[in-house]
Amino acid sequence: MKHPPVDGTVGAAVEIHDLVVRYGDVTAVDGLTLTVGTGTVTSVLGPNGAGKTSTVETCEGFRRATSGSVRVLGLDPVRDAAALRPRVGVMLQAGGAWSGVRAHEMLRHVASLHAHPLDVDALVERLGLGSCGRTAYRRLSGGQQQRLGLAMAVVGRPELVFLDEPTAGLDPQARRATWDLLDELRASGVTVVLTTHFMDEAETLSDVVHIVDAGRVIASGSPADLVRSGAENTVRFAARPGLDLDALMTALPADTKVRETAAGQYVVVGTVDPGLLATLTAWFAGQGVLAESVLVEKQTLEDRFLDLTGRALR
Numbered sequence: 124m125k126h127p128p129v130d131g132t133v134g135a136a137v138e139i140h141d142l143v144v145r146y147g148d149v150t151a152v153d154g155l156t157l158t159v160g161t162g163t164v165t166s167v168l169g170p171n172g173a174g175k176t177s178t179v180e181t182c183e184g185f186r187r188a189t190s191g192s193v194r195v196l197g198l199d200p201v202r203d204a205a206a207l208r209p210r211v212g213v214m215l216q217a218g219g220a221w222s223g224v225r226a227h228e229m230l231r232h233v234a235s236l237h238a239h240p241l242d243v244d245a246l247v248e249r250l251g252l253g254s255c256g257r258t259a260y261r262r263l264s265g266g267q268q269q270r271l272g273l274a275m276a277v278v279g280r281p282e283l284v285f286l287d288e289p290t291a292g293l294d295p296q297a298r299r300a301t302w303d304l305l306d307e308l309r310a311s312g313v314t315v316v317l318t319t320h321f322m323d324e325a326e327t328l329s330d331v332v333h334i335v336d337a338g339r340v341i342a343s344g345s346p347a348d349l350v351r352s353g354a355e356n357t358v359r360f361a362a363r364p365g366l367d368l369d370a371l372m373t374a375l376p377a378d379t380k381v382r383e384t385a386a387g388q389y390v391v392v393g394t395v396d397p398g399l400l401a402t403l404t405a406w407f408a409g410q411g412v413l414a415e416s417v418l419v420e421k422q423t424l425e426d427r428f429l430d431l432t433g434r435a436l437r
């Protein structure tokens with residue numbers, strides 16, 4: 124069943140305007156503005172420490188904004204917490220359950236707090252939690268805790284779910300099961316806001332992606348738009364390590380960048396056309412370089428993310 128538009132939030136499930144979150148001297152969120160459309164899957168991406176969790180926790184009502192405004196389903200996440208609780212599902216980055224409680228008991232407890240919960244047994248089955256129902260939360264593996272956290276976030280049939288790195292530490296099977304569940308939530312009209320470091324996940328699942336860096340949104344759009352608004356194409360090739368990339372970039376058109384992503388693995392980003400390929404291979408010939416596996420590819424969201432946020436570790 125599709126959820127009807129929520130009063131006062133037609134078109135917007137979450138509205139964040141000029142949000143600032145400070146912890147003492149640390150400014151975690153620094154004037155962040157974004158809107159999450161009702162019924163969309165929206166991903167918030169950013170390097171470590173960019174302010175994603177602080178932003179999401181403010182929307183969940185766990186943190187107070189230092190300044191700026193946050194509206195969730197048209198309501199204030201702190202002042203209206205009681206009204207939002209049955210309507211919003213939350214999956215935290217860590218924890219969320221009492222350490223001694225058994226997995227299924229915890230899930231049944233959360234389900235009992237909601238008027239029309241999902242079928243607990245079916246959800247347990249879906250997320251592969253059948254074998255650990257009697258296990259205490261603290262004894263579950265990291266991936267099982269993650270899956271239980273996801274189940275707790277969705278069991279109450281929320282209108283909106285916040286998922287902080289929902290697939291971190293999951294095996295490929297559980298990751299796919301999570302993707303399928305998110306697809307179903309979208310199909311039933313649920314708004315999903317997730318943070319992730321997996322670019323393929325964001326690209327596959329999201330209607331809209333916001334890239335956050337240093338506490339601000341630096342790019343927004345559909346994954347396809349974000350990739351399109353970067354350089355058109357990428358050429359990848361393998362050759363001997365340590366090629367003189369300054370010399371190569373001098374030979375190529377001015378807007379072209381080349382980097383060695385791993386020893387002997389190169390990526391050329393720019394306007395890739397037959398002329399650029401001809402220049403590249405002529406340069407190889409002039410240098411006596413026998414390049415292998417020269418591939419013209421579309422830029423990925425990960426390439427775009429790295430272009431926008433740089434390559435320095437945070």
Ligand SMILES: Nc1ncnc2c1ncn2[C@@H]1O[C@H](COP(=O)(O)OP(=O)(O)OP(=O)(O)O)[C@@H](O)[C@H]1O
Pocket residue numbers: 146149150151152169170171172173174175176177178
């Ligand atoms: N409780 C806290 N006290 C002090 N500083 C904090 C606190 N929580 C977060 N920070 C700092 O705020 C900044 C933003 O952290 P936040 O967890 O929001 O980033 P993030 O984008 O979610 O990072 P990650 O991808 O690593 O989870 C970081 O510099 C972090 O060290």
